[in-house]
Amino acid sequence: MSMSSVTGARSADRIGSTSAVLGKSTAIHYWAAVGAFFIVLQVYIFARWIGSEHFTPAPIGDTPQPQFQQYVMWLFQSTVPLFMLGGWAWIAWQARRDGRLPAYGLIMLGWASVYWQDPLINYVRPSFSYSSYWVNFGSWCELVPGWLSPNGSKMPEPLLFGAGAYAFFVPISALICLGWMRLAKRLVPSINTLGLIGVALVSMFVTDMLAEGTMVLTGVYSYLGVIHSLSIFDGELHQFPLYESLLGGGCAAATGSLLYFRDDKGNMLVERGLENLKRKRGNELLRVLAVSGFVNIVVSTYTVLFIFLNLQLDAFPKDVPSYFLNGVCGKGTDYECPGPDVAIPLKSSGPLPPFTGRN
Numbered sequence: 001m002s003m004s005s006v007t008g009a010r011s012a013d014r015i016g017s018t019s020a021v022l023g024k025s026t027a028i029h030y031w032a033a034v035g036a037f038f039i040v041l042q043v044y045i046f047a048r049w050i051g052s053e054h055f056t057p058a059p060i061g062d063t064p065q066p067q068f069q070q071y072v073m074w075l076f077q078s079t080v081p082l083f084m085l086g087g088w089a090w091i092a093w094q095a096r097r098d099g100r101l102p103a104y105g106l107i108m109l110g111w112a113s114v115y116w117q118d119p120l121i122n123y124v125r126p127s128f129s130y131s132s133y134w135v136n137f138g139s140w141c142e143l144v145p146g147w148l149s150p151n152g153s154k155m156p157e158p159l160l161f162g163a164g165a166y167a168f169f170v171p172i173s174a175l176i177c178l179g180w181m182r183l184a185k186r187l188v189p190s191i192n193t194l195g196l197i198g199v200a201l202v203s204m205f206v207t208d209m210l211a212e213g214t215m216v217l218t219g220v221y222s223y224l225g226v227i228h229s230l231s232i233f234d235g236e237l238h239q240f241p242l243y244e245s246l247l248g249g250g251c252a253a254a255t256g257s258l259l260y261f262r263d264d265k266g267n268m269l270v271e272r273g274l275e276n277l278k279r280k281r282g283n284e285l286l287r288v289l290a291v292s293g294f295v296n297i298v299v300s301t302y303t304v305l306f307i308f309l310n311l312q313l314d315a316f317p318k319d320v321p322s323y324f325l326n327g328v329c330g331k332g333t334d335y336e337c338p339g340p341d342v343a344i345p346l347k348s349s350g351p352l353p354p355f356t357g358r359n
Contacts, residue, residue, distance in 0.1 A: 027273060028273055031271075031291075031293040033289075035294075036293075037293075038113065038114075038293065039289070039292060048143045049140035054139075058139075059154065061327070070133055073131065073133060080164035083164060084163070087108055087167065104259065107291065109292065110171075110294065110296075111171045111255070113296060114295050115167070117303055121310065122141065123149060123307050125149055125310045126225065127313060130162075130220070131156070131323050134156055134158030135158060138153045138154055138157070148347065150345055151328045155328060170252075174255040177252055178260050204248075204256065205246060216238050217238050219237070222324050223244065225310065225316055226314065227241065235317055237317050248302065269294075270294045312340075313338045320359050330358075334351035337359045
């Protein structure tokens with residue numbers, strides 16, 4: 001082989017190596033940019049909401065909520081924030097000990113960054129509602145760009161429970177998913193990536209159905225609008241859409257898979273190549289933003305698919321309590337609650353007063 005050929009081969013190797021490093025580095029920068037966009041967007045929405053007339057508790061109405069359900073809500077509101085603070089303290093301790101944030105800590109922070117999306121499945125039509133008896137100041141819905149569903153600011157967001165749940169309890173599903181994937185690999189060493197993802201999806205479908213189904217049965221929130229043929233207990237206040245477990249479980253499976261498929265340096269897919277960056281200052285922030293970007297994209301996909309399904313809603317259950325309607329639709333409002341015989345109101349269409357008498 002000639003000297004020029006050797007030199008050319010070495011140059012090609014260097015170019016290939018450099019391209020690989022740049023590719024990995026570009027990936028984490030891309031995900032971090034996505035995360036930064038979503039965080040700036042939600043800070044903007046929250047700031048406008050807190051300073052607006054929409055920052056006020058949702059109306060309860062004239063229907064009293066059973067005392068037991070109120071006790072359950074106060075139990076959650078008094079304990080969930082403590083779990084969240086404990087989880088964040090653990091993250092800080094781990095980061096100080098190891099000099100970097102643990103992978104699960106990144107997942108917790110990533111899920112905390114998507115709480116702003118919690119009510120967005122009601123973007124076009126209301127279908128889900130918390131009880132107005134939760135501590136709330138309405139919601140920021142009407143300040144989300146393009147929001148269509150009427151009276152969105154009256155949808156109660158339970159701040160003490162909701163923020164804590166997203167920052168602590170929801171990420172636990174990623175750990176559960178990780179455990180099932182590791183068990184599957186131990187029991188069936190030959191299982192491939194597709195099989196592991198299947199394990200993640202099935203296990204998280206069941207987990208979501210058990211967790212959310214239990215919450216719905218307690219009566220502290222309700223899926224008022226569902227597609228009956230794709231739901232259980234349809235027509236009842238505690239009806240539950242199975243596609244929630246499919247989509248919500250899919251989000252948990254995605255974050256669980258992110259934890260499982262790490263490289264030999266412990267880096268997740270969205271942060272690989274981080275060690276090749278020359279500048280080390282700010283790398284932890286870059287990791288947080290990258291994982292936040294990933295989780296926001298995953299939950300945005302869930303939200304868009306859920307909104308599409310909400311275009312096909314069957315009628316709400318009869319005699320929905322006022323603390324679930326919250327003045328969003330039905331009697332006393334200018335809008336009929338969704339159903340197959342009810343048009344979808346647009347900003348240009350004006351009020352569509354109740355006419356069916358269902359609610």
